[in-house]
Amino acid sequence: MDNLYELLNNKNYNESTRLRLSYEVLKSASRFRYAKPCFKQYLDERVRSRFINIDVNQWDVALFLPLQRFEKANKTRIYRDSVRKFQ
Numbered sequence: 347m348d349n350l351y352e353l354l355n356n357k358n359y360n361e362s363t364r365l366r367l368s369y370e371v372l373k374s375a376s377r378f379r380y381a382k383p384c385f386k387q388y389l390d391e392r393v394r395s396r397f398i399n400i401d402v403n404q405w406d407v408a409l410f411l412p413l414q415r416f417e418k419a420n421k422t423r424i425y426r427d428s429v430r431k432f433q
Contacts, residue, residue: 363402383428
């Protein structure tokens with residue numbers, strides 16, 4: 347998470363604070379072995395859950411919340427398959 351703070355658009359830590367990321371930046375990170383299983387592209391019309399804004403001062407907490415919900419496999423299988431991608 348510390349490295350992500352280098353991508354902030356300002357140091358005000360308020361509602362205008364954002365990460366300066368683009369699709370191209372994220373996609374280029376997927377060339378790194380450990381990042382490859384983390385890069386996913388979802389179709390907007392297929393996402394059924396809500397997107398919520400998280401205040402910048404809560405990013406560290408939100409990062410580690412167990413909010414995953416998989417439909418075709420359990421989390422153990424998903425994690426195992428992800429590890430296999432970078433071995």
